[in-house]
Amino acid sequence: MESFSYKTFLVLGLLFWSSASAQEAEKDKLQGMIDATLDVIYSETHASLSANEKQVKVREKLKSSYDLDVMIRYAIGKNWRRMNKREQLEVLELVKQLVLKAYVIGLEGKDRPLVTFGELTEIGKARIEIGSTMVLDAKTYYILYRLRQMDSGWQIYDIVAENVSMSSNYRGQIDDHFRKGSATDLIARLKDLLAKDEINEDTKI
Amino acid sequence: MKTQKFKRPLTLASLIGLLTATSLTAQVQDLTGDEEFYTSPVDESSDVYDPFESVNRFTFKFNDFVFSNTVQPLVDVYTAIAPDPVEEGASNFFHNLRYPVRLASNLLQCRFKGAWVETGRFAINSTVGIVGILTPADDYEGFAPIKSEDVGQVFGAWGIGEGPYLVLPFLGPSNLRDLAGFFGDRAVNPLKEPFGVIDDWKWERQLALSGTGYIARSPQIIERYKQLKGSSIDPYSSLRNGYVQYRRGAVAE
Numbered sequence: 001m002e003s004f005s006y007k008t009f010l011v012l013g014l015l016f017w018s019s020a021s022a023q024e025a026e027k028d029k030l031q032g033m034i035d036a037t038l039d040v041i042y043s044e045t046h047a048s049l050s051a052n053e054k055q056v057k058v059r060e061k062l063k064s065s066y067d068l069d070v071m072i073r074y075a076i077g078k079n080w081r082r083m084n085k086r087e088q089l090e091v092l093e094l095v096k097q098l099v100l101k102a103y104v105i106g107l108e109g110k111d112r113p114l115v116t117f118g119e120l121t122e123i124g125k126a127r128i129e130i131g132s133t134m135v136l137d138a139k140t141y142y143i144l145y146r147l148r149q150m151d152s153g154w155q156i157y158d159i160v161a162e163n164v165s166m167s168s169n170y171r172g173q174i175d176d177h178f179r180k181g182s183a184t185d186l187i188a189r190l191k192d193l194l195a196k197d198e199i200n201e202d203t204k205i
Numbered sequence: 206m207k208t209q210k211f212k213r214p215l216t217l218a219s220l221i222g223l224l225t226a227t228s229l230t231a232q233v234q235d236l237t238g239d240e241e242f243y244t245s246p247v248d249e250s251s252d253v254y255d256p257f258e259s260v261n262r263f264t265f266k267f268n269d270f271v272f273s274n275t276v277q278p279l280v281d282v283y284t285a286i287a288p289d290p291v292e293e294g295a296s297n298f299f300h301n302l303r304y305p306v307r308l309a310s311n312l313l314q315c316r317f318k319g320a321w322v323e324t325g326r327f328a329i330n331s332t333v334g335i336v337g338i339l340t341p342a343d344d345y346e347g348f349a350p351i352k353s354e355d356v357g358q359v360f361g362a363w364g365i366g367e368g369p370y371l372v373l374p375f376l377g378p379s380n381l382r383d384l385a386g387f388f389g390d391r392a393v394n395p396l397k398e399p400f401g402v403i404d405d406w407k408w409e410r411q412l413a414l415s416g417t418g419y420i421a422r423s424p425q426i427i428e429r430y431k432q433l434k435g436s437s438i439d440p441y442s443s444l445r446n447g448y449v450q451y452r453r454g455a456v457a458e
Contacts, residue, residue, distance in 0.1 A: 078244045102436035140350075148242065158247065163454025164447050168247035172446040173438040189438055196435065 023120055026154045027130050030145055031117050033065040034132075041104060042112040051108065055100045062100075070148075070155040072096050075170035079178050087183040094190035095170065101194065110137055128154075251446050253370050261372040265441045268377060272430065280423045294338040295421040301330050301337025302396060302418075303353075309393040310354035314362045322351050352458065356393065357386025361456030370445055378448040 040046050040057040049057065062068055072095045073080065080088060107113070118131035126149035134141045146158040158167040177186055255261065284292065304327040311319035329342035342348040360382050361367075368381025379387070396414070430444075437443035 074243055074247075076243075080243065098436055102432065106432055150239070157242075162451060164450045165247055165251075168251045168450060169443055169446045170438070171247060172251050173442045176439050176442040186438065193435065193438075 023122070023128055026128065026147060027117055027120050029065055029154075030130055030147075030156075031115075033061060034115055036061040036065075037103075038107075038112060038115070041107050051101075051104055054108075055097070055104050058104055059096075059100055066156050067150075067152055068096050068099075068156075070150060071157050071159070071167065072099070072170075074157045075167040076174055077171045079174050082178055083183040087187065090187055091183065091190065094187065094194060097194055098190060099166075107136075251450055253445055253449050254367070255370040255445065257369060257371065261370065261445075262441050264372040264374055265444070267374060268372065269434075269440075271375065272427065276420075276423055277427060279420055280427055283420055284424050292421070292424060295417075296425075297330070297334075297340055298337045299418040299421050301327060301334075303394065306356070306390045306394050307354050310356055310359050313356075313359040314354065316354070319351055319354065322348055326350070352455065355386055356389030357383035357452070358456050359389070360386055361452070367449075367452075370449065378444055380449075380452075383452065 037058045040049075040054055040061060046054065046057065059068075069092055072092050075095070076091065083091060113134045113136040115132055115134050118133065121129045121131070123129045123146070128147050130145045130147070132143045132145065134143055141162055143162075144158075144160040145156055146160065147154045148157050149155075158165055160166070174186070177189075181189075287295070304323060307323045308320055308327075311317070311323060325345070325348045326340075326342040327337075329345060329348060330337045330340050333339075333341045340350075343350060365382055367383075371379045371381065371384060373379050373384065376387075396411075433443055433447070434440045
């Protein structure tokens with residue numbers, strides 16, 4: 001009986017250790033992905049690329065580490081059921097493009113931010129949070145990455161910058177949209193936003 | 206032998222195919238099979254009491270018009286004329302002037318360390334930093350910048366509810382508690398009425414100072430606002446959600 005308990009604890013300890021080290025590995029993976037995307041925006045080798053080309057490259061880097069669809073799908077929330085299959089895929093793709101566009105254009109023209117990763121915290125069943133600070137234009141921003149273990153591995157489902165959750169923000173907007181509008185209107189709005197060259201080009205409100 | 210050579214790539218291809226199919230199935234499964242996760246509430250509560258939404262949306266459009274047609278051209282001229290260090294110096298100067306508000310807000314929340322840091326920064330930046338134009342305090346140990354506190358946050362820390370969400374003409378997003386905080390900020394600010402320390406300060410000069418401060422802060426605000434507008438499905442909803450989350454986070458910290 002004693003031997004059984006000892007072995008049980010050993011196995012449990014090993015399982016806990018391997019789970020903890022797998023989570024720590026996620027931190028390295030996330031850091032690597034962020035560095036790779038910043039390289040696309042700031043490195044000399046990509047200096048000649050247009051904003052659109054950079055968005056494509058950033059997307060490739062992201063895709064090699066994470067499935068961005070998870071975050072967008074989480075942001076869509078229950079509204080997913082209000083759309084048919086074609087609309088679901090189209091909205092997923094358009095919101096993804098919009099997020100990438102905002103990311104690339106938002107950083108362009110500024111000095112490369114200094115990103116430092118902090119603690120990893122378990123925030124629930126199969127959910128972790130990785131803290132980081134980003135120093136951009138001499139200002140420090142606190143950014144949290146939330147990840148969940150999915151069938152396809154750990155996936156980012158939310159990014160919280162200075163207490164503002166991206167998923168919550170988009171979910172609130174999409175909820176508001178569906179109070180009066182349809183999926184077709186949503187697709188038209190997203191296409192309209194994406195048609196502008198600059199993210200800050202005058203936009204209808 | 207030949208057959209074996211042929212078989213291996215075939216097996217490999219089947220394996221890769223199987224893995225790809227498994228991975229794709231997993232991805233599709235991720236997007237469709239985990240409904241409970243995808244519909245679960247986001248950790249940051251973003252429920253907002255917005256009973257005046259139609260009026261707020263109208264004011265939001267009005268502010269957008271004012272921003273685009275009045276503030277924006279002024280800021281464009283300002284940023285074109287003023288070199289970056291001048292812009293930064295002006296922004297630092299006006300931030301330094303608001304020290305009394307930050308001090309009072311820290312003290313009212315019994316944040317004595319915050320009050321100490323703010324006081325140290327004010328002393329260093331006002332002297333070594335030439336009336337706050339420069340921020341040499343950043344390099345002093347223990348006096349690195351901290352998050353600004355205001356009276357609205359004090360009310361939040363005291364447990365006073367947010368009240369309805371409001372969009373104020375010219376000032377933008379707020380709520381009833383932060384509106385009261387706005388007047389509280391003015392009350393503890395020695396450069397503003399009703400408790401201004403400068404007796405012979407005419408309204409024209411006050412207006413000029415406030416206006417210059419507004420313009421000095423505006424380039425960053427305008428840039429962020431335009432980015433928000435350009436990446437939002439519904440800019441009103443996005444700003445409201447962002448404001449509410451940001452303020453709740455600031456009160457909770």
